[in-house]
Amino acid sequence: MNRSIINLYQSLPYPLRSAAASTWGYYLRWLRYSGETETLAAEALERDHWSASQWRNWTEERLAYTLHRAATRVPFYRSYWSERRARGDRSSWERLENWPLLNKESVRQSPEAFVADDCNIRRMHVWFTSGSTGTPLRLYWSRRNIRRWYALFEARSRRWYGVSRHDRWAIVGGQRVAAIEQKESPVWVWNRGLNQLYVSAIHLSPALAHASIDAIRAHNLKYIVGYPSALQVLAQYAQQSGVTLPMSVAITNAEPLFDSQRDIISSAFCCPVRDTYGSAEVVAGAGECECGSMHLWPDTGIVEVFNRNHDPAPQGLPGELVCTGLVNDDMPLIRYCTRDSASLPDPRERCGCGRNLPLLGKVEGRLDDVLVARDGRRITRIDGIFKGQLPVREVQVIQEAIDRIRVVYAAEARLSPQCQRDLTKRFVDVFGETSLQFDWVPQISRLPNGKFRSATCLVPPEDWPPKKVSSHV
Numbered sequence: 001m002n003r004s005i006i007n008l009y010q011s012l013p014y015p016l017r018s019a020a021a022s023t024w025g026y027y028l029r030w031l032r033y034s035g036e037t038e039t040l041a042a043e044a045l046e047r048d049h050w051s052a053s054q055w056r057n058w059t060e061e062r063l064a065y066t067l068h069r070a071a072t073r074v075p076f077y078r079s080y081w082s083e084r085r086a087r088g089d090r091s092s093w094e095r096l097e098n099w100p101l102l103n104k105e106s107v108r109q110s111p112e113a114f115v116a117d118d119c120n121i122r123r124m125h126v127w128f129t130s131g132s133t134g135t136p137l138r139l140y141w142s143r144r145n146i147r148r149w150y151a152l153f154e155a156r157s158r159r160w161y162g163v164s165r166h167d168r169w170a171i172v173g174g175q176r177v178a179a180i181e182q183k184e185s186p187v188w189v190w191n192r193g194l195n196q197l198y199v200s201a202i203h204l205s206p207a208l209a210h211a212s213i214d215a216i217r218a219h220n221l222k223y224i225v226g227y228p229s230a231l232q233v234l235a236q237y238a239q240q241s242g243v244t245l246p247m248s249v250a251i252t253n254a255e256p257l258f259d260s261q262r263d264i265i266s267s268a269f270c271c272p273v274r275d276t277y278g279s280a281e282v283v284a285g286a287g288e289c290e291c292g293s294m295h296l297w298p299d300t301g302i303v304e305v306f307n308r309n310h311d312p313a314p315q316g317l318p319g320e321l322v323c324t325g326l327v328n329d330d331m332p333l334i335r336y337c338t339r340d341s342a343s344l345p346d347p348r349e350r351c352g353c354g355r356n357l358p359l360l361g362k363v364e365g366r367l368d369d370v371l372v373a374r375d376g377r378r379i380t381r382i383d384g385i386f387k388g389q390l391p392v393r394e395v396q397v398i399q400e401a402i403d404r405i406r407v408v409y410a411a412e413a414r415l416s417p418q419c420q421r422d423l424t425k426r427f428v429d430v431f432g433e434t435s436l437q438f439d440w441v442p443q444i445s446r447l448p449n450g451k452f453r454s455a456t457c458l459v460p461p462e463d464w465p466p467k468k469v470s471s472h473v
């Protein structure tokens, strides 16, 4: 939304803010849903139980249509293929493996070049991705495709968990429902149009978080959605105050979910935690079922895994998720590099829930957040180092040099010297001989989109030691 409109909104007294958010919510409801939504959602739920051959036929047909449309109607791909043809390359564009990998930067530079030429761009809806760094991406969507996507989302992100968009719910996210510098409650807003309490994930100081907890309790909500880091903070404060926030389900997204976070969120909200995976570009989707498996949504996108050399990774090994979106055929993104790391288990593996959807291995996190040990091992997860009863709310690890790590932590009090020594030993066990610095802060700041970055590597890739096997701690 336009910056001046956001400033105007933020200057309003709360009742007018809620009225403005609700008006926006009614517009979004019209944009996202129609009389067709229920039918489309029911069809998606039926597809959950399709056989492998039904899925193969469906995705092959949809992929063939998407590739054909991209190669013949989308300026970026049309010129790509005509260059190849001019070089005498006769490879078929009907085969996905013949397509190049696409990185975010190419889309960022000229998003309009990815829009099919039979679309009227001025009549399309623009989505801005809430990128953690750099300029956001502009994505063009028709209303028809928006509604197809939200029907899929309704089916797999809500109906799977026994809730619907008609229930009252809360989302904890990065939208500017209050000014960043705001120190007083409310840092949330009730959006009547979407039956939604929007709680700011950026305002999580103790006083504001407690006020948001009171709002969640007062609004009589059925489920809550949010980043694991934000739900964790609310859950911790709720537990400290001796209150619970009973929900039917807590649905996490956008960040890796650690076991310790799952435990505390589940306990404070008295419900199961279901993790989901997706991307703002809508090139893939996945959600956790009641058996704890992460199922891919094959009708959202085709997922491949690539290693660092941009070759397909062997079955079961982790690598970068490279996805071909099947929903937004007006702006097709083929083999789009997500920068997320995960693996694909054997496609024949079945889950006890009875759904016939392929599985996605644990999403390890962003490739941009990988740390590096002195012997060259890539460290993709560090939550294991902090296992145990540490008196901290949140931790952020910043690798400033190959042998220097800064640990920023939010806690009631400074860590004791003994605790710091124990943690140093654990870090040295993982990273090799490394100096540690511990910085105590009242609250760890969020990225502009409200997400929490648990690991940051400031060592330039050219200074990394040669790679060994990656390690998860």
Ligand SMILES: [Zn+2]
Binding pocket: 289, 290, 291, 292, 293, 295, 351, 352, 353, 354, 355
């Ligand atoms: Zn399952």
